[in-house]
Amino acid sequence: MEVTRIEDKEHRQKEDPYMNVLDEWVTHYRSFTSEGRCASYIPVLEKADPSHLGICIIGPDGTMMKSGNWDVVFTLQSISKVISFIAVCLHHDISYVLDRVDLEPTGDPFNSIVRLEMHKPGKPFNPMINAGAITVSSLLPGVSTKEKLESLCELMEKMVGKRPTFNEEVFQSEWQTAYRNRALAYYLKETGYLEIEVEQALEVYLKQCSLEVNTEDIALIGLILAHDGYHPIRKEQILPKKIARLAKSLMLTCGVYNASGKFAAFIGLPAKSGVSGGIMATVPPRVRMEELPFINGCGIGIYGPAIDEFGTSVAGAMLLKQLANSWDLSIF
Numbered sequence: 001m002e003v004t005r006i007e008d009k010e011h012r013q014k015e016d017p018y019m020n021v022l023d024e025w026v027t028h029y030r031s032f033t034s035e036g037r038c039a040s041y042i043p044v045l046e047k048a049d050p051s052h053l054g055i056c057i058i059g060p061d062g063t064m065m066k067s068g069n070w071d072v073v074f075t076l077q078s079i080s081k082v083i084s085f086i087a088v089c090l091h092h093d094i095s096y097v098l099d100r101v102d103l104e105p106t107g108d109p110f111n112s113i114v115r116l117e118m119h120k121p122g123k124p125f126n127p128m129i130n131a132g133a134i135t136v137s138s139l140l141p142g143v144s145t146k147e148k149l150e151s152l153c154e155l156m157e158k159m160v161g162k163r164p165t166f167n168e169e170v171f172q173s174e175w176q177t178a179y180r181n182r183a184l185a186y187y188l189k190e191t192g193y194l195e196i197e198v199e200q201a202l203e204v205y206l207k208q209c210s211l212e213v214n215t216e217d218i219a220l221i222g223l224i225l226a227h228d229g230y231h232p233i234r235k236e237q238i239l240p241k242k243i244a245r246l247a248k249s250l251m252l253t254c255g256v257y258n259a260s261g262k263f264a265a266f267i268g269l270p271a272k273s274g275v276s277g278g279i280m281a282t283v284p285p286r287v288r289m290e291e292l293p294f295i296n297g298c299g300i301g302i303y304g305p306a307i308d309e310f311g312t313s314v315a316g317a318m319l320l321k322q323l324a325n326s327w328d329l330s331i332f
């Protein structure tokens with residue numbers, strides 16, 4: 001089913017003052033993209049235009065605000081970890097999943113290996129870091145790599161209304177250089193947290209990272225999570241509330257790894273970053289007397305491929321902070 005959307009033109013008239021200010025912010029924060037760099041450890045990602053910055057915000061009535069390079073297609077990278085975690089929780093008992101991956105933040109970078117050895121028996125700390133995400137990918141329903149990826153694509157299609165495309169070039173680029181992820185996967189295999197073969201788990205994980213989206217797609221997923229799994233435009237419960245809440249709590253506590261505390265403090269929104277420059281944020285409905293935009297919540301998708309040391313879009317995070325402060329979006 002196609003998602004109903006308010007046309008951009010119609011919408012611009014409706015939300016003009018907010019739209020103008022959004023355009024101004026995008027132009028302003030675009031100049032900060034030079035403070036970051038496109039990821040180079042996945043060689044193909046370095047080809048992205050570092051000056052890009054775009055955003056899409058979708059409200060529950062279908063109101064959409066788009067600005068800048070909102071329509072650039074990029075790979076999900078770590079944003080896929082939220083979707084794979086949801087897919088796995090939909091298929092298995094939540095307790096089965098949580099026996100294999102914990103819900104604790106690490107304070108370490110996304111690809112860190114250190115805690116797997118320091119904390120016996122080596123259970124990955126959370127599904128947002130690579131170690132936990134590789135375990136989660138191995139738990140996706142299906143036996144073959146194709147079936148496992150299919151379950152993820154089906155879930156995305158249910159949420160976004162279209163199937164994601166796959167970027168073979170990005171996958172190959174990472175597959176050939178995934179030394180750290182291979183090390184993590186071998187370690188997980190040795191400690192019993194990988195129930196399938198190392199190479200297969202890696203292939204599933206790296207292929208899910210190579211699925212393509214734009215800011216509108218991730219804004220829509222953010223909106224569904226904001227409404228506890230309910231698709232407010234299609235008026236359909238897509239995910240159980242319990243799973244949506246688990247995903248949001250993980251985004252808040254672990255979504256930007258060792259920057260999650262500061263993100264929660266200064267932005268105050270469950271969010272997930274990816275090294276290709278995407279940020280998916282979710283804004284639950286607020287209770288306020290004043291007139292504020294998106295009072296009934298929204299999903300926010302941002303793209304800005306110049307990232308910081310934590311793997312987060314530099315200008316994207318600044319833009320999100322501006323929005324959260326000016327429009328009082330924090331959940332706290």
Ligand SMILES: NC(=O)CC[C@H](N)C(=O)O
Nearest residue numbers: 077078110209274275311
């Ligand atoms: N933080 C990220 O987006 C990392 C994803 C990337 N595919 C990796 O495993 O390194």
